[in-house]
Amino acid sequence: MAKRIIILFLITTCSIFADTKVLFIGDSLTEGYGIAKEKAYPYLLRDILEKKYSKKIEVINGSVSGSTTASGASRLKWFLRSKPEVLILALGANDGLRGIDLTSSKKNLAAIISMAKSKDMKVILAGMYMPPNYGRDYTKKFRDMFVELKKEYSVTLIPFLLEGVAAKKALNLSDGIHPNELGHKKMAENLLPYFRSL
Template sequence: MFYKQATAAILLATLLAAPAFADDKPFTIVAFGDSLTAGYLLGPGEGFVPQLQKALQADGYKNVVVSDAGVSGDTTSGGLGRLDWGVGPDTKAVILELGANDALRGVDPKLTRANLEEILARLQKRKIPVLLAGMLAPPNMGPDFGKAFNPIYPELAAKYGLVFYPFFLDGVAADEKLTLEDGMHPNAQGIAVMVKRILPKVETLIEKAGGAKSGN
C-alpha cells in the first residue's frame, strides 16, 4: 500500500509540474536573412541576433532563443533554396529579411517578389508566423526600379497577414556614424538602433506565435 501511495504521489507531482516545464521550453525565432542578419564584420555579441536576444530577455522573454540563419550575400533565390533546412522543425516564428542583395544586383523585382511569396507560402503551410522586414531599393537603381521593387513588401505583408516592419535599416541607412566603412552595413551602434526600433514588432510576432513573457 505504501508503494502504491508513493507512486501515485509522484505521478501527481509530475502532472502538476508539467505546465511549468512546458512554459520553460525554448521558444525559437529564426532570423532568416542575409549579411544584415548575420552581423557582417561585427564582433561577438554585436550582430542583430545577439543584440535582439539580449533585448528580448531584458524585456522579460527569458525563454526566447533567436537563431541566426543569416548568410552574407544571400539573395531571395538563395534563401528560397535553403529554406527547408534553414528553418528547423522547432521554429515557432520567423523574421524574414531578404531582398537587399537583389536590389543591389538589379535582380528583376518580379523574381524577388516570386521568391519571397514562395517562402511565405511554405512558412504559412507550416503554420509559422512571420515578421516581414521590408527593404527599399537604393536610389541609384533609378525610379523605375524603385517603383517595381518597393511595393513588394507591403503588398505581401497585406496579402499574407504578416507582422510587418517597413524598412529594416530604418534610422541607420546612409548615416556614417551608424554604418561600416562601406556605407551600407550597420556597425554595432547601428544594430542597436535597429533592434530598438524593431523590438515592438518582434514582441507582437512572439504573441502571435503563442509565446509570452516568462511568468505570464
C-alpha cells in the same frame, strides 16, 4: 483546490520559461558582416527580449552574406528541421542591388513565406529601400513588393529594416553600407515592437 492551483502554476511556468525559437533568414545585414557575431542585431534582440519577458529565446541565424531571395529560399528547408516558431525574413537587398527581376524576387519571398506558414510559424517580413539612383520606377516597385506581400499573405511588415541607420556615418562601417555595432543596436530596437505578441 490545491491540485488545481499546482496545475495552473505548472502551466504558467511552462508558458513563461518555454523556449521560443526564432529563425532569421537574411543577408550580410542580418549575418552581422564586419562585427562580432554576438553584436549582430538578432542576438542583441534576443538579449532584450529575454530580459523584458523573462523568456528563453533561441536564435537560429540562417543569414549568409551575398544572399538573394533565391538562395534564401533554397536553404530554408534545412533550417525548418529545428522547428522554429518565428521567422524573420530579411532578404531582397541583394536582388535589388543586382537589378534582378522583381517578379522573381517576389515569387521567391512568397515561397519562403508560404513554407513557413505551412509550419504554423509567425512571419515578420523586413522591408528594404533601394537608393534613389536606381530610378524612381524601380525603387517604388521594390518598396511596394514588400507591402504587397504583407497584404497577400497577412504577415507582419517592418517597412524598412535600416530605419534610422541607413546613411548615418556613426552607425555604419567604413563602407557606408553595413551597420556597425551601434547600427545593429538600433536595428534591434527597431524590431522590438514587432515582438510584443511573442
